[in-house]
Every structure is written in C-alpha cells, then in structure tokens.
Amino acid sequence: MNITIDRTSRIPIYLQIVRQLRALILAGTLPAGTKLPPERRLARAIGVNRSTVLNAYSELKADALVESHVGRGTMVLPLASSPEVEDAGRNPEWRQFFRSETGYSRDPLIRDLLEMIERPDVVSLALGLPAPELVPLAAIQELLDRLLGEMGASLLLHCPTEGISPLRDVLSQWLCRRGIRCSPAEVLILSGSQQGLDLAARVFLSAGDEVVVEEPTYLGALQVFRSAGVRLVGIPMDDQGMRTDLLARILERRRPKLIYTLPTFQNPSGTVMGPERRAHLLRLAEEYNVPILEDDPYSELSYDAPPPDSLTAMDTGRRVMYLSTFSKILFPGLRVGWLVAPRAVIRQFALVKQSIDLHTNTPGQWLMERFLSRELVTPHLARVREAYRRRRDVMEETLLESPPPGFTWRKPAGGFYFWCRCPEAVERTPLFSHAVEQKVTFLPGWACFNDEPEATFIRLNFSYPQPEEIRTGIRRLMRVIAEVADQNWPVHRREAGTLPIV
Ligand SMILES: Cc1ncc(COP(=O)(O)O)c(C=O)c1O
Incomplete structure (x- = not known):
C-alpha cells in the first residue's frame, strides 16, 4: 500500500490519506477484510502525527468503508450498496468546510x-446509567395516558424557554426539602444538566479564561470547558473532596472565572466533600468573588448516611449555582435537568438557551411534573x-x-x-x-x-x-x-x- 503526502498541497494531510485509501478501497485494491496498518505504524511510515492517521481512519469509518475492533485492528468492510457508501467517492469531504479549531474532542x-x-x-x-429494569414503566405509562387525555395536542406544543411553570413550582418545593430555598423564578429547566454546563461556558467564559475543576472530574464537563477554549486549573482531591487549602493558594495568585465542583458522591471518585471543606470553599468564593457551579446529580442516591447539605443550601452569599438532573434517579433519555440560580443568571441562561433549542421537550417536563407532584418520586x-x-x-x-x-x-x-x-x-x-x-x-x-x-x-x-x-x-x-x-x-x-x- 503506497500513500504519498504532498506537503505543499492546500489539501489537509489527513484528507490526502482519506482520499488515497478511499480510492484503493473503492477500486477493490484493498478488498473487504484487508487489515489497514495500525495508526502508529502508518504515521511513522509516512512521517505524520498519529492523530492525523486517527482522523483519516475516523473519516473512513464514518463513510462505512472500514471498521475497528480492539485486538483485530482496522479492517476494510464489504462495499455495501447503501447510498452513503455509493456516494463516498463522489461527495466532497465535508470536514474541509467545518470550522477549524472547534476544540471538540475527536476522541471516540x-x-x-x-x-x-x-x-x-x-x-x-x-x-x-441507571438500571433500565428499575424504571417505573407502569406508572410512567399511566401518567402519559392521563396527560394525553387531559391536554391533548397541547402536551406536544411549545412552552416557555425557562420551562413549564408547574414543573418549576414543584421542583422549587421538592428542593426545599433538600434545604435549597428558591422561588420557581430561580429555576430554569434544561435539556439535561449537560446543557447547563454548556450554557455556563457560553454565559461566563471566553477563550483563555481559567476555570477551577476537581482533579479528577466529570468527563463531560472537561469536554465542554475544553471546547470553550478555557484553561483548566485542576485541584487535587483527598477523601474529603477538593483540597481547598491548595485552592486557596491558587486564588492568591490567579483569578479564575468559575469554580466547578461535584461535592456529593463525586463522579468519578465517589468522594463526599466534608462540611468543613464546604464551608471553606464558600468562604474562598466569597473572599475572591468567584462564582461556583455545583453539579449534583447523585445526592439522592445515598446508601449509608444522608450526605451533608449542598453548597447551595449552605450558601449565604448567593454565589453558588446548582445543577441537577433526573437522568440518574429516573432515566437519562428524557433529557430533563435544571439549574437553580439568582434571577439575573436564569435570565441570561434563558436568553442563550433560546437560541440553542427554544425550550426543553414539553412532554418530558409534564411527565416529570406529574411524577413529582403525585409523590411518586419518594x-x-x-x-x-x-x-x-x-x-x-x-x-x-x-x-x-x-x-x-x-x-x-x-x-x-x-x-x-x-x-x-x-x-x-x-x-x-x-x-x-x-x-x-x-x-x-x-x-x-x-x-x-x-x-x-x-x-x-x-x-x-x-x-x-x-x-x-x-x-x-x-x-x-x-x-x-x-x-x-x-x-x-x-x-x-x-x-x-x-x-x-x-
Ligand atoms: C456529574 C455529571 N454532571 C452532568 C451529567 C449529565 O447528565 P444529564 O443526563 O442530565 O445531561 C452527568 C452524567 O453522567 C454527570 O455525571
């Protein structure tokens, strides 16, 4: 197999590799079952980075021309008669039109x-993921039937960007039991809490800003922050959570725009931040005037003793924003999460959210509203x-x-x-x-x-x-x-x- 790279060409190198491999596959020179060289070996042979070959192979995979398996490598697939594959040689390589440097991870x-x-x-x-066999299917079915009967087509229409009022009401009451006192106007319904992370990045962060994260932290948050082009400042953890003594030293010298933390049953480490650490973190946020984004998908899932109060419940300075979701306690496919924050923040988030998805899916919100208001959640x-x-x-x-x-x-x-x-x-x-x-x-x-x-x-x-x-x-x-x-x-x-x- 002979791949040649023209470094004077304006065509990106990975595309040059894609084109040549694609031509060889479509011509039958590399028939189905042929094993492509491992990325590292091909990269070495043609003098390019391994990531360039990785990108080229990803492109061929997306065209259904090859597939990869651990232990077996990347193999040429039989040429199916699907339109995508038939078009593979004729289509322009769409990636050339994509914005460069989006920062989005290509890690599959x-x-x-x-x-x-x-x-x-x-x-x-x-x-x-939650266990699918624990989803209360019969109750969900009954709620949906009733909702459709009562509301008809309006169940499926648009709703305000901030979310339906009854869900914001019932959530603010439910959160009160967790010590989080907020009015319905301080609750924004999100399309999953992942959207809250994305909105936070759009609302607060510019490329080059610094964000404090725990080390380790939630992979999906790292991806969002990296896409925003921010510089991440990782703070090590011990069995009491984020080392706030180390954070204090960082804050003496630097001005991060945001502190992102998962104080309760942290993902991935499972750690619970102790009450004293929580208090210290809040003092630091106040002293250095840095907002905190508290991500809390797991605190309802305690198996021994109940966890300490959330940062949001302890916060008197109104510097903490609280993010949570139904994804872990019920099911993730509905994509319903929420943010609790002062009204100025909710307004700004809603403005940005409007341009992304107008609002979170309406039937999902009604379903969650009924689930909470009928006391099915307990x-x-x-x-x-x-x-x-x-x-x-x-x-x-x-x-x-x-x-x-x-x-x-x-x-x-x-x-x-x-x-x-x-x-x-x-x-x-x-x-x-x-x-x-x-x-x-x-x-x-x-x-x-x-x-x-x-x-x-x-x-x-x-x-x-x-x-x-x-x-x-x-x-x-x-x-x-x-x-x-x-x-x-x-x-x-x-x-x-x-x-x-x-
Ligand atoms: C810490 C954390 N935050 C946010 C999310 C995203 O959840 P959602 O399904 O609500 O977008 C997850 C999901 O794994 C998570 O673990």
Whole structure:
C-alpha cells in the first residue's frame, strides 16, 4: 500500500490519506477484510502525527468503508450498496468546510463505550446509567395516558424557554426539602444538566479564561470547558473532596472565572466533600468573588448516611449555582435537568438557551411534573437506593475475593461508581484492550483528568449491570489486571494496545 503526502498541497494531510485509501478501497485494491496498518505504524511510515492517521481512519469509518475492533485492528468492510457508501467517492469531504479549531474532542471513547453496551457478551462497567429494569414503566405509562387525555395536542406544543411553570413550582418545593430555598423564578429547566454546563461556558467564559475543576472530574464537563477554549486549573482531591487549602493558594495568585465542583458522591471518585471543606470553599468564593457551579446529580442516591447539605443550601452569599438532573434517579433519555440560580443568571441562561433549542421537550417536563407532584418520586427513590446499595455491596464483595496486589479502591457511600487505582506495572492502553478482549469494559481514569494522572485509575459503574453481571465482570477484570500487571505479559500484547478503542 503506497500513500504519498504532498506537503505543499492546500489539501489537509489527513484528507490526502482519506482520499488515497478511499480510492484503493473503492477500486477493490484493498478488498473487504484487508487489515489497514495500525495508526502508529502508518504515521511513522509516512512521517505524520498519529492523530492525523486517527482522523483519516475516523473519516473512513464514518463513510462505512472500514471498521475497528480492539485486538483485530482496522479492517476494510464489504462495499455495501447503501447510498452513503455509493456516494463516498463522489461527495466532497465535508470536514474541509467545518470550522477549524472547534476544540471538540475527536476522541471516540464515549461513543465506543456506548456501542459496547449493546453487545450482550460484554459486561459494561463503563457508563453511568441507571438500571433500565428499575424504571417505573407502569406508572410512567399511566401518567402519559392521563396527560394525553387531559391536554391533548397541547402536551406536544411549545412552552416557555425557562420551562413549564408547574414543573418549576414543584421542583422549587421538592428542593426545599433538600434545604435549597428558591422561588420557581430561580429555576430554569434544561435539556439535561449537560446543557447547563454548556450554557455556563457560553454565559461566563471566553477563550483563555481559567476555570477551577476537581482533579479528577466529570468527563463531560472537561469536554465542554475544553471546547470553550478555557484553561483548566485542576485541584487535587483527598477523601474529603477538593483540597481547598491548595485552592486557596491558587486564588492568591490567579483569578479564575468559575469554580466547578461535584461535592456529593463525586463522579468519578465517589468522594463526599466534608462540611468543613464546604464551608471553606464558600468562604474562598466569597473572599475572591468567584462564582461556583455545583453539579449534583447523585445526592439522592445515598446508601449509608444522608450526605451533608449542598453548597447551595449552605450558601449565604448567593454565589453558588446548582445543577441537577433526573437522568440518574429516573432515566437519562428524557433529557430533563435544571439549574437553580439568582434571577439575573436564569435570565441570561434563558436568553442563550433560546437560541440553542427554544425550550426543553414539553412532554418530558409534564411527565416529570406529574411524577413529582403525585409523590411518586419518594417510593421510587427508596426502591432504587435499595437496589443500588445491594449492587454496590456485591461489587465490593467480588472485589475482595482476589484483588491483584497493589489494586485499591474507594467504596462509595452513594452515587454510581467505585474509583480504583491499578498496580504500578499496569499501563492504561494494554489494560483497556485486554479487558475488551475479555469482554468487560470500564471508564479509563485518564479521561477524567485535565493533567496526566500519576497512576492508572479506572472507574467502575455498579448501577447498570445486574448483580450477577457485576460478579462476572469484576472476576474477569481482576484476572485481566493481574495478567497485565505480570512482568511476563508479552511485549507484543502491549503493542496491540495501541489500536483504537472500538
Ligand atoms: C456529574 C455529571 N454532571 C452532568 C451529567 C449529565 O447528565 P444529564 O443526563 O442530565 O445531561 C452527568 C452524567 O453522567 C454527570 O455525571
């Protein structure tokens, strides 16, 4: 296979690679089943960065000309008669028209992990999803039937950008029970709390601004902040949450525009910030006049003692904005989350939201309004807490069976995850590839760090798999870790780990 690069051409190098490979595939010179060279090897051979080859392969994958599998590499697919494939040679390469430097990650990690969830033979401990079998389907069906009967087509019409008033009312009452006192006007309904992160970036941040995050933190927040071109200042954590003593030192010298924190059952580490730390964080925000975005999807999911009051409940200076969602306690597909903040913030967020999606989906909001106002949420939460507590305990029992030497973890008091540290000899890429070969997945810890982590960490989810799957998955994973940690683990298997994660 001969690929030539013309560095004087105005055509981007990855497109030059795409065009030549595409031509070879469409001409049958590379027939179905042909294995393309590993990215690293092709990059070395033609003198380009590995990411350039990665981009080229992604393009070919998007055209359904190739597919990748861990352990098998990137293979040419049979030429299907789908219009996309038929058009592949004739279409312009659309990527050339895209805005450059959008900052959006091309890392296919999350998409690939989601794809693997569909595979029945793979135990997924990777994503943070609620258990589908715990969704109260009968109640939802009844609520929807009634809503349609009562409201007819108006259930499906537009609503205000800020959200339907009855949901804002009932949410403000429900939050009051959590110690968060707010009026309905201080609640903005969002299309998932992910949208709140995106809006916060648009409202508060310009490229080059600094944002404080915990290290590690929620992967989706890192992606949003990176897309906004901000500089992230990662603050290490200990078992009491963000090290506010270190934050204090940062604030003496720098002026971040925002502090993003997950104080309760943190994603990914499961940590709960202690009350004193919370108070210290609030004092610092006040002293240095920095707003805080508190992200709190998990605090209803406590399995031992109830967590401390949220920062928002403790805040007297009105510097904390509170983000939460129904995605973890009920289901994520409805895309209903909310922000609590002073009215000036709600107004600004709503202005920006209007230009993005006009408003959050109307039937989803009505459904959640009824779910809360009919008091269905309390028994539901009791049920899921019980089920998740059991799954958490099953995960810990299985971890305790035969952990490889040097493998440690933190048992969470709530939320969805165990945060684990692998033995020193375990490198992240061969670990992930071998785990996928052995049909178990996890979230690689590096994805949750802004800076390079000091060790190989992994995040294990226990809410989605059923207890028996947890046992199977953890036993497989412990074997995989022990094998990869073994000094005799063959070098060529480490090399195989450089294949893309698909
Ligand atoms: C900490 C955190 N924030 C926000 C989100 C996004 O949730 P939603 O489905 O409401 O957009 C998640 C989902 O994993 C999360 O873990």
